[in-house]
Each structure stands twice: as C-alpha cells, then as structure tokens.
Amino acid sequence: MNLPSYHKLRYCVMAFATALTIAVPFITINDRHIFLLSFDHKRLELLGVAFDTQEFYLMPFLLMFGFLFVFAVTTIGGRVWCGWGCPQTIYRVIYRDLIEGLIFGLHRRTNRQKAIDYSKPINKIKKAAAFLIWVALAFLAASNFSWFLVPPEEFFVYIQNPSEHPVLIGMITIIALFLIFDVTFLGEKFCAVICPYVRVQSSMYDRDTIYTIYDEKRGGKLFDGGVKIGKKPLGANDECTGCDACVLVCPTHIDIRKGLQLECINCLECSDACRIVMNRLNRSSLIKWTSARADAGEGKTRFLRFRTIAYAVLLTLIATAVLAMSGAKEGMLLDITKSSRLYKIEKVGDVNRVSADYIFLFANTDDKPHSYYFEVVSPEGLKILSPSRAFQIGAGAKSKEIVTLYSDTILADNSTEDAKFKAQIRAYAEDDRNISVEREAVFIYPALSKLK
Ligand code: SF4
Ligand code: SF4
Incomplete structure (x- = not known):
C-alpha cells in the first residue's frame, strides 16, 4: 500500500522552510529587500518596495494577515504549522533527530522515549559534542533572525567591530542563549506549556478540521475516561496489536490512542509508524490525518464551509487593502x-x-x-x-x-x-x-x- 511517508515529506518541508528563511534576507529587488524591518533606518522593505516610518501603518495589516493565515491553516489542517513549519519544531528536529540521532547515534528516530545510556562514557562525549554543535547553530539561527532587522550587507560589517554595536551583539546573544536553553532543555515542553498558540488553537477546530486521529472503531478502545485499560485493546476484532510503535516514535511523548491532546503537534510520525506495522498485516494505518466528521463516517470532510470561506474573504480584503495602500505610498x-x-x-x-x-x-x-x-x-x-x-x-x-x-x-x-x-x-x-x-x-x- 503506497501511502505517503509523512516524516520524509515533513523533513522536505522543513528543509525548504529553513533554506527559505536563510535566503530571504539576501534576496533584493532593485536593491531593496523582499522583507526587512529596519528600526535603524526607520524603514520597512517589502517585496522590493520601501516604506518609511510614516508608512508603518501597513505593519498591523501585515500582522493581521499573518495571524489570520495561521488561524485559517489551523481550522483546515489542525496544528500543521506546529509540526511542519514552526521554527521550534524544526530546531528540535535538527538537534534531536539530525545531530544527536543521525550524526552521533545517541537514539533512533523510531524510539524517542528511550533515554540516552550515560553509563557509557562515549555517550557523554557525544552528548557534549552535540550540544556544542547546537550552540554554534543557535548563534547562526539568532543571526539569521537579526538579518530581518539589520540587512546582511550591514550585519557582516557591524560584527567586525562588535564593541561599536552592543545592541546587535546583545540581541543575538540573548536569542542564542534562549535557543540553547529551549532546544536542549525545554524541548517539546515549550509547545505544550509555554506556547500561547496552543492555548487558543482548539477553539479553531470544528468537525471538519483534519488532525491526527486514531481509528478506535477499527483499532479498539484502549483508554476509558483517560485511563489506560490494558496493554492492547481487548476486543476479538480489534486491530491494534499493542506494539506501541506509535507511542515510541512520538516526539511529544503521548499516546494518540487516548484521543486529541494538547501536546500533539500533528507531525503524523505515529501514522507512519502504525502504517509499517499494519502493512505487514496487509491493512492500512490505524492513525490517520482526517476530520472528526470523516472518522465518524458522517461523510467527506467539508473544506468549503462558513469558517474557511470567512477566512478567505478576510484574507483577500486585507491583501487588497495592503496592495492599495502600497500603491498610494509617497514615492x-x-x-x-x-x-x-x-x-x-x-x-x-x-x-x-x-x-x-x-x-x-x-x-x-x-x-x-x-x-x-x-x-x-x-x-x-x-x-x-x-x-x-x-x-x-x-x-x-x-x-x-x-x-x-x-x-x-x-x-x-x-x-x-x-x-x-x-x-x-x-x-x-x-x-x-x-x-x-x-x-x-x-x-x-x-x-x-x-x-x-
Ligand atoms: S501523537 Fe502522533 S502526530 Fe501527535 S505529536 Fe505524537 S507522533 Fe506526532
Ligand atoms: S502502532 Fe498501530 S498497531 Fe501499534 S500500538 Fe500504535 S495504533 Fe496499535
């Protein structure tokens, strides 16, 4: 059964998003950046058009557009932003899966619950090396962020004389220290406990929002009132084997068979893990990216509905207003x-x-x-x-x-x-x-x- 391997697709999306984030500050049109918010020069550059402070009234509209866009994506695809586009998740994938896992072999992607065995001295050295690599990457990521505020052509001149640019150096250092603490210590706790977006996203869900759902009708019931009732579902026809592959792979350490949880970032790695198990039995994955409506057998997911149409109308209105205002700029x-x-x-x-x-x-x-x-x-x-x-x-x-x-x-x-x-x-x-x-x-x- 040739279903998509979500984790490979996700890594491709993340690699593209990372490359784009690094490249955007360097892209210019007629010597103006496609995005630059320079407090130093009191100037906003957007798609090659420069706006000065008098024209910063565009900023609230751009922010509104950004927020509404993420809300619209959440209504349609659940926390797809969290699992596929958020820098926090991308940094964790780079640190945990690429550096610690792939380069140093400290753990396997398919088992993220197993603690590193520190009884082996070599693992302590590998962990220290992974940490140092991340420290260097954290400063690179912090610099990358600053290029949206200080254009790269000025940034590389400024850092040659750090003592003359304490604000820039201070900003990079604070962001880098936060990234080091966040990515190596907080991890996915940031998503569940600190991120404000997670608190509001459930209010954007409806019966047609697609998110990671365990098919309880096929797999069988394993949780009752939030309490696990056994190693595997008990019904004779229940398909879940109790192999726990979906739990072991989960980066946020949850069991999706319990239902929708705040910690789930919609990465769909559990769906991939279950697909491999189920394919051996000639069946499809018990965990799918689908809507509550489709899962309950009430028909197909409705992508065109009041909420999504309202978001489309609002986004079109804001985009039109921004374009009209940019056309009326001072020149x-x-x-x-x-x-x-x-x-x-x-x-x-x-x-x-x-x-x-x-x-x-x-x-x-x-x-x-x-x-x-x-x-x-x-x-x-x-x-x-x-x-x-x-x-x-x-x-x-x-x-x-x-x-x-x-x-x-x-x-x-x-x-x-x-x-x-x-x-x-x-x-x-x-x-x-x-x-x-x-x-x-x-x-x-x-x-x-x-x-x-
Ligand atoms: S439950 Fe599945 S989709 Fe949710 S975070 Fe865990 S692995 Fe990702
Ligand atoms: S991977 Fe599939 S079969 Fe294995 S425990 Fe999870 S849901 Fe059950």
Whole structure:
C-alpha cells in the first residue's frame, strides 16, 4: 500500500522552510529587500518596495494577515504549522533527530522515549559534542533572525567591530542563549506549556478540521475516561496489536490512542509508524490525518464551509487593502539630521544672518528618476540658502544633500536664552507633484545678546 511517508515529506518541508528563511534576507529587488524591518533606518522593505516610518501603518495589516493565515491553516489542517513549519519544531528536529540521532547515534528516530545510556562514557562525549554543535547553530539561527532587522550587507560589517554595536551583539546573544536553553532543555515542553498558540488553537477546530486521529472503531478502545485499560485493546476484532510503535516514535511523548491532546503537534510520525506495522498485516494505518466528521463516517470532510470561506474573504480584503495602500505610498523617503553645530551668526549688510546645516538623506523609492527640491513651510522667515536648485535622483537611488537653512529676520526676542523651533520641511518631486513628504527639523535661534 503506497501511502505517503509523512516524516520524509515533513523533513522536505522543513528543509525548504529553513533554506527559505536563510535566503530571504539576501534576496533584493532593485536593491531593496523582499522583507526587512529596519528600526535603524526607520524603514520597512517589502517585496522590493520601501516604506518609511510614516508608512508603518501597513505593519498591523501585515500582522493581521499573518495571524489570520495561521488561524485559517489551523481550522483546515489542525496544528500543521506546529509540526511542519514552526521554527521550534524544526530546531528540535535538527538537534534531536539530525545531530544527536543521525550524526552521533545517541537514539533512533523510531524510539524517542528511550533515554540516552550515560553509563557509557562515549555517550557523554557525544552528548557534549552535540550540544556544542547546537550552540554554534543557535548563534547562526539568532543571526539569521537579526538579518530581518539589520540587512546582511550591514550585519557582516557591524560584527567586525562588535564593541561599536552592543545592541546587535546583545540581541543575538540573548536569542542564542534562549535557543540553547529551549532546544536542549525545554524541548517539546515549550509547545505544550509555554506556547500561547496552543492555548487558543482548539477553539479553531470544528468537525471538519483534519488532525491526527486514531481509528478506535477499527483499532479498539484502549483508554476509558483517560485511563489506560490494558496493554492492547481487548476486543476479538480489534486491530491494534499493542506494539506501541506509535507511542515510541512520538516526539511529544503521548499516546494518540487516548484521543486529541494538547501536546500533539500533528507531525503524523505515529501514522507512519502504525502504517509499517499494519502493512505487514496487509491493512492500512490505524492513525490517520482526517476530520472528526470523516472518522465518524458522517461523510467527506467539508473544506468549503462558513469558517474557511470567512477566512478567505478576510484574507483577500486585507491583501487588497495592503496592495492599495502600497500603491498610494509617497514615492520617496527623507531623513533629516542636524549637524552638530547649533548655528552660525554672520553680518550680511545690516542684518544678522543665522544659519544652520542639515544632512538630508533622500531616497527615490519610485521606479522612475525624479527631480527633487523642498521648501520651508514654517516658521515664517526661515529660508533655504543651499542648495539653490533641484537635484536629480535615479529610480531606487539615494542622495545625500548638505542643506543650509537661514533667517535674516529675528525669529525670537529672548535676550538671554536660545529659542528652539520646529521647522516644517516639505520635499517634493518637481516633475510629479503627487510625490511629496513633510518632515520636521529643529532650528535653533540664538539669544539676542549673541547677535552682533
Ligand atoms: S501523537 Fe502522533 S502526530 Fe501527535 S505529536 Fe505524537 S507522533 Fe506526532
Ligand atoms: S502502532 Fe498501530 S498497531 Fe501499534 S500500538 Fe500504535 S495504533 Fe496499535
């Protein structure tokens, strides 16, 4: 009987998810990442489009989309995310099955309940070596996470001078320490006890949700009121052999014959184990990925139902809104930094000219080149000394402009203290008036006693 081997399929999905997670931070379109949330540059890059902080209103929609998507997947396929896509499960598979099991032979995949035999000194050495390999991988995983916040091209420059980037180094260290503790000590206890998602997922289940179900009609009843009543079901026609292959293989150490349990991560390894046993008897696995409706013989699983249609409608609405909002983006980014010098006072004719320098960092996020300039909206009397004319920035390119603002009129009449103003700047593309942003910069006007 050629049924799919779930564990092989699961390992392929996990390998793909891992490769994708590592690759995504490196993929760019027009020099912009397909996902980057940079707090440093106050910028979100999504599918090659850059959004600045004013456009972060997209984030709640993206989060909503992410949560609803996981909820929809749970309603349709149970805890399939937990067993097949969650980083926690993938890290455990790498540590327990790959490093400890496959590389060092400390245990077999088909028996995850057997404790490591530490009476053999070699096993202690192997366990220590497995731990050290995981420590290295934990730092790699933590770095991989940080690449979604700090682009890899900057990350690899920053880590050459760790003392100058304590926040980044601290973040990686904390995440890595957590992963070491979580994966080598907590294990699947994290899924059953700590993960908040496990607490809410049962409310998303209905009779058509597919999850791991032991076929009690065929296999026979082994638990009564949660209490095990024997080594194997007692009925003469009960097919379960009591071999416990399904229990031994379970990574969360449960017996699926007891029914749906909080600890079950839907990995379906028990289904594979039972299939091998049952195939020897020319029968199909007693443990299936099916719905309560199909298991009870009430007809086929209904994938199109009120809940799944509602999720599809909501996800479509959010995706449409995100696309519409991305289309209405400003088309440029602008960061303004004031130079360290507060102001300069000079005599121009009969007037005191007060000026200050700023660094304007422009980014043309449009796919066409534009000619940019700007104006001072307020306070009245504050003007642009340089640059005196618009400048060209190519599609997707950046430009740094040294800007000098000045005032020949007295902006504040305080004789002893400097006055601080919020200068409102409006920058725009001269050739496309739809592209414009407003930013604030601080302009300091000196106390009158300092004027010449
Ligand atoms: S009961 Fe089966 S599906 Fe659930 S966690 Fe254990 S092995 Fe995986
Ligand atoms: S693997 Fe199948 S036959 Fe063996 S104990 Fe589990 S359910 Fe019964």
